[in-house]
Amino acid sequence: MPGQSGPTPIKRIDMGGLFTLILIALLGLTFIAKVLLQHQIRDLEADYYERLAQHSELREAWGQMMLESAHLTAPLLVEQQARSQLNMRKPQERQYLVLTEENEP
Numbered sequence: 001m002p003g004q005s006g007p008t009p010i011k012r013i014d015m016g017g018l019f020t021l022i023l024i025a026l027l028g029l030t031f032i033a034k035v036l037l038q039h040q041i042r043d044l045e046a047d048y049y050e051r052l053a054q055h056s057e058l059r060e061a062w063g064q065m066m067l068e069s070a071h072l073t074a075p076l077l078v079e080q081q082a083r084s085q086l087n088m089r090k091p092q093e094r095q096y097l098v099l100t101e102e103n104e105p
Contacts, residue, residue, distance in 0.1 A: 071077070082088040089095075
């Protein structure tokens with residue numbers, strides 16, 4: 001059988017180099033995606049902490065306004081200002097003017 005030649009084997013295409021190149025390209029793309037994602041995370045964290053500080057300041061201002069509102073609407077203060085600045089009296093408070101005759105000597 002040495003003289004007979006059988007079917008020739010199909011040559012295998014060497015794909016090892018191409019496979020390695022594809023893996024390196026995918027690795028590079030994932031590295032770039034990771035860097036971009038970390039950058040976005042840092043930006044979002046900075047924005048979050050900035051808004052958290054703003055929220056804290058607004059809560060403090062709201063608390064101060066509530067205290068001021070409670071003080072300005074206190075019944076005693078309102079009554080005092082109505083009496084002193086507007087010369088107002090309560091409806092049940094009546095003033096009577098008593099006239100007396102004076103004997104002139």
